[in-house]
């Protein structure tokens with residue numbers, strides 16, 4: 001039976017919500033009754049998300065802003081606007097991420113390093129920087145940050161991506177401790193391979209992604225973004241009231257299966 005959560009009357013920020021896991025999570029929050037303020041890149045995808053939510057869940061308030069999380073100013077303005085619009089934000093999902101260039105570390109340059117860390121790690125720092133004061137002032141909240149299975153292991157040709165995702169868990173652990181007595185819970189998700197534009201970009205297409213990752217997946221399939229969304233809703237919900245500072249792996253058994261087969 002699929003778990004159902006009730007977020008009616010709650011307001012949720014989804015940053016990195018135009019496609020993939022973020023979009024599926026925005027749709028799941030809308031289905032659970034939450035009002036939504038979504039950020040990400042891609043004005044057309046943002047508009048189509050608003051249309052899709054409007055058709056499926058006409059009672060839901062949803063807005064979209066194209067925000068580049070590499071800009072602190074843009075992230076600050078997005079939060080200020082969201083607080084003005086909704087009054088109170090209960091949940092934030094910091095999910096924006098890029099795969100970056102897939103290559104051995106000695107073939108990467110500073111621009112590769114900067115892009116990956118500025119989006120995947122510093123973007124989440126900016127998110128929490130502007131979410132936590134609001135939640136402290138309003139009596140609490142829940143934050144979920146997107147790490148990765150690559151945030152708990154290494155993988156040849158994705159060293160900087162892995163470093164950024166290990167960093168997300170460090171930020172999550174520590175920030176969770178800072179607000180543990182303030183009714184704010186902060187957790188991370190660590191998804192394994194999930195069929196999204198990021199995965200296909202990382203491995204050079206859908207078929208190539210399947211060929212590369214399927215052999216190391218015990219369940220023999222790649223996750224659907226909606227499966228990751230359900231974990232985000234759980235961690236953001238009162239059902240997870242005693243869970244904080246965790247990075248929850250959701251990978252169809254890949255991590256416990258041990259070493260992968262990718263030695264470059």
Ligand SMILES: NC(=O)c1ccc[n+]([C@@H]2O[C@H](COP(=O)([O-])OP(=O)(O)OC[C@H]3O[C@@H](n4cnc5c(N)ncnc54)[C@H](O)[C@@H]3O)[C@@H](O)[C@H]2O)c1
Nearest residue numbers: 016017018019020021040041068069096097193194196198
């Ligand atoms: N797909 C996977 O297998 C997988 C596995 C583990 C973790 N993840 C993580 O999940 C998250 C979502 O990725 P996805 O797989 O759904 O891919 P995706 O490419 O579909 O989604 C990425 C989202 O991040 C946004 N984004 C990218 N750069 C941005 C920027 N500079 N500013 C603001 N938003 C930006 C995009 O607009 C999009 O909404 C990422 O953090 C990714 O690292 C994905």
